[in-house]
Amino acid sequence: MKILKSLLAVVFGAFTYHSFKLYILRRKYRHLPGPRSSGIIGFYFGQYFEIIRHVSSNKILQQLHLDWTKIYGPVFAYQVLDQMIVIINDETAVKTALIQEDLPKKGVGAFPLGERFLGLGLLTEVDKSKWRSRRSLMNNGFKKDILMQSLDEFNSKGDVLVQRLSDLSKQNDCICLFNELNHMTLDVIAKVAFDLDTDSLNNPNSKLNYYICRGLEAITLDLTDPLCSFRPCKRGQIKLLRQSIRNLRFFSIESLKAKLEELKEENFLSRNILSLMIRNLKSEEDFDFDKLVDDFITFFVGGQETTANALSFCFLELGQNSDVLKKLRDEVDQVLGRKEFISQEDLARLEYTSAVFKEAMRKWPPVPSFSRLSAKECEILGHKIPEKTWFQMPVYVIGRNEKYFPNPEKFLPERFLKDHSFAKENKINSYTYFPFSLGPRNCIGQNFAKIEGNLILAKLIQNFEFELEPNQSLDVVQYTTLRPVDGVKVYLRPRF
Numbered sequence: 001m002k003i004l005k006s007l008l009a010v011v012f013g014a015f016t017y018h019s020f021k022l023y024i025l026r027r028k029y030r031h032l033p034g035p036r037s038s039g040i041i042g043f044y045f046g047q048y049f050e051i052i053r054h055v056s057s058n059k060i061l062q063q064l065h066l067d068w069t070k071i072y073g074p075v076f077a078y079q080v081l082d083q084m085i086v087i088i089n090d091e092t093a094v095k096t097a098l099i100q101e102d103l104p105k106k107g108v109g110a111f112p113l114g115e116r117f118l119g120l121g122l123l124t125e126v127d128k129s130k131w132r133s134r135r136s137l138m139n140n141g142f143k144k145d146i147l148m149q150s151l152d153e154f155n156s157k158g159d160v161l162v163q164r165l166s167d168l169s170k171q172n173d174c175i176c177l178f179n180e181l182n183h184m185t186l187d188v189i190a191k192v193a194f195d196l197d198t199d200s201l202n203n204p205n206s207k208l209n210y211y212i213c214r215g216l217e218a219i220t221l222d223l224t225d226p227l228c229s230f231r232p233c234k235r236g237q238i239k240l241l242r243q244s245i246r247n248l249r250f251f252s253i254e255s256l257k258a259k260l261e262e263l264k265e266e267n268f269l270s271r272n273i274l275s276l277m278i279r280n281l282k283s284e285e286d287f288d289f290d291k292l293v294d295d296f297i298t299f300f301v302g303g304q305e306t307t308a309n310a311l312s313f314c315f316l317e318l319g320q321n322s323d324v325l326k327k328l329r330d331e332v333d334q335v336l337g338r339k340e341f342i343s344q345e346d347l348a349r350l351e352y353t354s355a356v357f358k359e360a361m362r363k364w365p366p367v368p369s370f371s372r373l374s375a376k377e378c379e380i381l382g383h384k385i386p387e388k389t390w391f392q393m394p395v396y397v398i399g400r401n402e403k404y405f406p407n408p409e410k411f412l413p414e415r416f417l418k419d420h421s422f423a424k425e426n427k428i429n430s431y432t433y434f435p436f437s438l439g440p441r442n443c444i445g446q447n448f449a450k451i452e453g454n455l456i457l458a459k460l461i462q463n464f465e466f467e468l469e470p471n472q473s474l475d476v477v478q479y480t481t482l483r484p485v486d487g488v489k490v491y492l493r494p495r496f
């Protein structure tokens with residue numbers, strides 16, 4: 001009885017403390033506009049259930065942010081359990097957060113569901129000095145001129161994709177383009193970064209691809225449903241996700257060990273990114289195998305889905321905008337004709353192609369938002385923002401802001417053609433278009449993604465006529481990255 005009484009006292013004490021903390025937190029942010037949560041459930045959970053309802057009905061969280069922006073304005077706050085999140089839909093605030101202040105970030109995806117996934121890799125390292133030395137080690141390998149040396153690898157993976165799609169099109173079935181692109185981007189990053197031949201394009205049930213997808217699912221679950229471990233209906237899913245992450249780590253360790261042995265034999269002279277990284281290590285102590293495994297996984301995760309999604313969105317929009325498709329095809333035919341190898345000079349001339357790729361990422365940014373922590377109190381558009389606030393940098397929301405992108409629902413690559421009258425009249429501000437983020441922690445792989453995206457888009461348009469399957473959903477879903485819900489189903493017809 002005595003034990004029970006003490007236990008109750010502890011639980012009551014903890015509950016009171018938690019309630020008091022929540023009360024203080026809510027008070028700190030109550031001057032900011034935003035959706036209000038009332039009653040006892042609202043007090044403890046904030047907008048948690050509204051978000052769960054929203055995402056369970058196959059809608060993306062970003063759409064809710066966009067709807068809230070229209071009601072509450074460019075700066076607003078909302079509560080999820082014991083955290084307040086502030087959305088800033090404003091260019092000056094973006095510039096300050098990402099460039100001038102270079103605010104610290106959250107290690108989202110480092111240990112989802114308690115498993116080491118991206119760990120202390122480049123994307124999730126939060127310690128600035130450790131991050132800086134690692135980034136400087138890798139920057140070289142991602143420079144445009146270095147990546148251009150791998151143009152034959154980008155081309156040859158593109159040719160494998162064209163051949164596979166050509167074979168599939170003979171069966172007259174509709175093809176899920178996202179799946180094919182996702183396998184292709186995996187093969188490209190494996191080859192260019194690590195000199196690995198994964199050939200997942202011709203082995204669509206590849207385990208590696210499956211594990212990476214489950215890892216991303218684990219991050220999404222962690223983010224959107226922080227209480228998932230307490231929900232019995234989620235137990236099976238969580239077990240599967242955790243096992244997949246462990247399998248991915250095992251696969252990565254084995255692959256890396258084998259690759260390092262090979263590279264050692266040739267004195268790290270290959271020009272792939274892994275070899276370059278090892279050559280740049282200053283001393284033996286810099287070599288941390290666990291972190292290398294984290295980076296190995298990080299590059300697959302950072303470089304695969306994002307680029308595959310961006311390309312899928314291009315086709316989703318091209319299938320609905322025949323005028324844009326015609327202009328794109330005219331350019332590709334004029335620049336490339338029927339030649340197979342796309343050179344650096346060709347890429348430079350594919351201006352409309354590049355504008356299509358950019359516009360797809362404006363309307364459908366693969367990374368629709370990311371967070372930053374404000375270390376000290378600041379003022380944004382006249383609102384006082386308390387210290388230790390988590391900001392969401394709203395790539396999706398700001399890309400659909402009428403003030404910055406007139407007629408935002410329209411797919412209009414001309415926005416990005418610098419000599420076009422529309423682009424001249426509606427100049428795009430670099431702080432309102434940032435699919436690769438901005439500032440020191442911007443995407444290290446952006447040159448990689450642009451080369452791959454433009455080259456593959458041009459190759460597919462050069463080789464195929466296509467039509468969208470008419471009964472599919474054109475909606476999008478968020479699995480950490482944003483992707484088309486039905487994967488862009490198409491009927492393809494080879495042109496030659």
Ligand code: HEM
Pocket residue numbers: 105122123124135189298299302303304306307310365366367370371435436437440441442443444445446448449
């Ligand atoms: C269309 C394709 C891509 C998009 C939209 C994209 C977007 C982004 C964004 C928004 C960030 C910043 C995230 C944050 O601050 O939390 C980022 C970081 C990063 N990306 Fe990408 N990315 C793409 C392709 C790639 C590729 C191809 C690679 C690798 C080859 C890559 C590797 C990384 C890494 C390692 C980071 C962390 C950089 C750092 O913190 O120093 N990404 N990416």
